[in-house]
Amino acid sequence: MRERGLLRLAVVHIHGVSAWLAVIGAVVGATGVLRPEETSGAITVNAIDSGWYNSVSGIGYPDRENYAAGEYLPQDQPTENRNYFVFDLSGLTDLIAQATLHLYTGTAAGPGDPCETYRLYDVTTPIDDLRSGGGDAAATFTDLGSGTVLGERVVHWSENESIITIELTPSAVDYLNSTRGLIALGGRVTTIGTNPEYEYLFGGTESSSTRQLVLTYIPEPAALSILALGGLAFLGRWRVRQRCHEPF
Ligand SMILES: [Ca+2]
16 A cells, blocks of 8 residues: 555656645555545636736736737737736635636637637736736736646637637646635737738627636545546646637
């Protein structure tokens, strides 16, 4: 039994998830099986803020919370919007095991394209600066479209004015577990073409649009056993829905 525990500890460590899983693996190796009532729960967390930064003009209309992302053409000069969402995780005490982002799509534009790819990133810009437009706006714009990838989704035009789900990566779960305060997700359209055209997602969105994290969490003390049995399978399950021309 001791050897099984150590083996789980080593496997989990290779995946580099966190000390949480390493501890969990060792404990389950020593304590055995789950009881049926030790199941996970889910919680929906609404965004408290959203918005965008433009590659030329910086933050846009923070009071409107519109989260349009992609290419625009003010005065015939193409510029890019990258968006962000802010969530308050301070009320969550349990360990997050899986996360999806639910977004209202609003409207999309992109002549000749049936879809665009939207990718999510971590945000290292201080939250206060992000929300106010303070600090270095150009650096914030870069931050919103670079760093650790948290998820990716091909968004079809046929999905206009609907709610889509984006399965977040294991790295995103670690990112979300890194704080129990305010945390932000950044995003950009990765399929902007070379021709200057309107090419964007999430047009016409606002503070009343659905912007939700749905978090599967592991209640204490069941976390110690559940994550070790389900965690490794979960790590290999995330995938990107990349195909543009076929329905999901
Ligand atoms: Ca970043």
